[in-house]
Amino acid sequence: MGTALQLTDLRRAFDDGVVAVDGVELTVEEGQFVALLGPSGCGKSTLLRLIAGLDAPSGGRVELVGDPQLAYVFQDPHLLPWRTVLRNVALPLELRGVAKPEAAAKAQEALSGVDLAEWGEHYPAQLSGGMRMRVSLARALVTEPRLLLLDEPFGALDELTRLRLDERLRALWRERGLTVLFVTHSISEAVLLSERALVFSPRPARVALDVEIELPPDRGRAVRTSQPFAALTERLAQALEEASA
Amino acid sequence: MKRLLPPMVTLLAALLVWEGVVRAFDVGEYLFPAPSVVAQAAADNAGALARGFGLTALGALAGFALSAVVGVALGAALAASRTLERAVFPFTVFLQTVPLVAIAPLLVIWFGYGLRPVIVSAFVVSLFPVIANTLVGLRSVDPALRDLFRLYGASRWDRFFKLELPAALPNVFAGFRVSAGLAVIGAIVGEFFASYAGDDAGLGLLVASWIKQYHTDRAFAAVGLASLLGLLMFGAVNGLSQLLLGRWHASAQER
Numbered sequence: 001m002g003t004a005l006q007l008t009d010l011r012r013a014f015d016d017g018v019v020a021v022d023g024v025e026l027t028v029e030e031g032q033f034v035a036l037l038g039p040s041g042c043g044k045s046t047l048l049r050l051i052a053g054l055d056a057p058s059g060g061r062v063e064l065v066g067d068p069q070l071a072y073v074f075q076d077p078h079l080l081p082w083r084t085v086l087r088n089v090a091l092p093l094e095l096r097g098v099a100k101p102e103a104a105a106k107a108q109e110a111l112s113g114v115d116l117a118e119w120g121e122h123y124p125a126q127l128s129g130g131m132r133m134r135v136s137l138a139r140a141l142v143t144e145p146r147l148l149l150l151d152e153p154f155g156a157l158d159e160l161t162r163l164r165l166d167e168r169l170r171a172l173w174r175e176r177g178l179t180v181l182f183v184t185h186s187i188s189e190a191v192l193l194s195e196r197a198l199v200f201s202p203r204p205a206r207v208a209l210d211v212e213i214e215l216p217p218d219r220g221r222a223v224r225t226s227q228p229f230a231a232l233t234e235r236l237a238q239a240l241e242e243a244s245a
Numbered sequence: 246m247k248r249l250l251p252p253m254v255t256l257l258a259a260l261l262v263w264e265g266v267v268r269a270f271d272v273g274e275y276l277f278p279a280p281s282v283v284a285q286a287a288a289d290n291a292g293a294l295a296r297g298f299g300l301t302a303l304g305a306l307a308g309f310a311l312s313a314v315v316g317v318a319l320g321a322a323l324a325a326s327r328t329l330e331r332a333v334f335p336f337t338v339f340l341q342t343v344p345l346v347a348i349a350p351l352l353v354i355w356f357g358y359g360l361r362p363v364i365v366s367a368f369v370v371s372l373f374p375v376i377a378n379t380l381v382g383l384r385s386v387d388p389a390l391r392d393l394f395r396l397y398g399a400s401r402w403d404r405f406f407k408l409e410l411p412a413a414l415p416n417v418f419a420g421f422r423v424s425a426g427l428a429v430i431g432a433i434v435g436e437f438f439a440s441y442a443g444d445d446a447g448l449g450l451l452v453a454s455w456i457k458q459y460h461t462d463r464a465f466a467a468v469g470l471a472s473l474l475g476l477l478m479f480g481a482v483n484g485l486s487q488l489l490l491g492r493w494h495a496s497a498q499e500r
Contacts, residue, residue, distance in 0.1 A: 049392075052396060053396075054392050054395065054396065070396070071396075072392075072393070072396055074389050074392075074393075076389070078387060078389045078390055078393060080390070080407075080408070080411070080412075081493045081494065082411045082412075082414075082490075082492075082493045082494075091397070091407075092397040094403075094407075095394065095397040095398065095399045095400075095403055095407075096397060096398060123492055123493050124493075125493060143397075
């Protein structure tokens, strides 16, 4: 396994003088599931946007090894309301010039992957918040990305829906072996999902703690209620508190 | 039926009150004719009114169609460039503030008598709402969706036709709705000055000439038809909006 992503002395200062990201050094291995944890508004989202190339750094470098297929999941589903669910999922392929029948077939497959196979002909407005987020996830996965960036994707959902989606995401990651960067402000979600958790300081975002999440790959209820899970949660909580102090 | 009944009841009640008041107070026909008198006048002049309605409809529709096409194109051009918007948009406001009655005679000088100045008049007054609303719609596209299109390497073309235009469509139709009514007003005002004598008289000229002859009842009939034309155009735009946006946009959904 090689390196998937390398950030060198990354910095982003906005015109109004706000420094969102400063001096971030980070190397992510291919196939790693990394959780980025930090207080709200600490610059994690900016970091993700820099990695995705949606924003340009003021200093330092973002290196994506081998120019991987990249997908991005936003905080909100951000679906096109005038397109059916299926055509929303097919959109990234369509924009890349994939023929419509092929795009539709792949989109249908991606929808099945998030248990929405029956919902392709509905419009986003007819779906619940959790279902819309799953559509958004399917839209990201339809391009078969090697690097998946998620920006607090399940933050607005109820606890149970969120847990289900976390499990689904982790299963997809294990199936496909892609590299995942997952921004969250929930400590337990970070521990539940990732192999490695980074705690960021408040603005400007800097890595305050970088810790391996050494838990069994299958993170069922037994693991969630285990002592090591609690210990890791406590450790991250402490680091978060110290970083914010 | 549930949607048509309430306005019909209102209309009927208003007509009855009107008829009653005019009869009770014995108002002169040339001042304020009763609905029954207007209906009689309409029946007696059905041929002229029908031709007038057709002509005015033609002028208003052509002017509105021009506004729709030119307005969306101009709105899109202004949305594409902030500099262009700053340079041009203030002058499009002129379209809205120009006193139509003052320039209508000019239009006759430029375009001669006949249908052309009527179309131009309808076009001039109905253009601004389309430009302004298209611009707002195109400018209010969700930035996250723009990011998404960028991330997936969308072409300029795809970005416009698959994101910006559909996202702006509810606003564009809001502009069309206002424009459709204005186009009728523009056509009527245009006809006051530009209409052609004889059989080729639009509703605007019919109103103007009948008022001069104190045929108030006939003029009322013509005004009623002009209102009907505006309603029909508004209804057609609404129907089209329903067709295009009904499945996804709140503005077109049945409550």
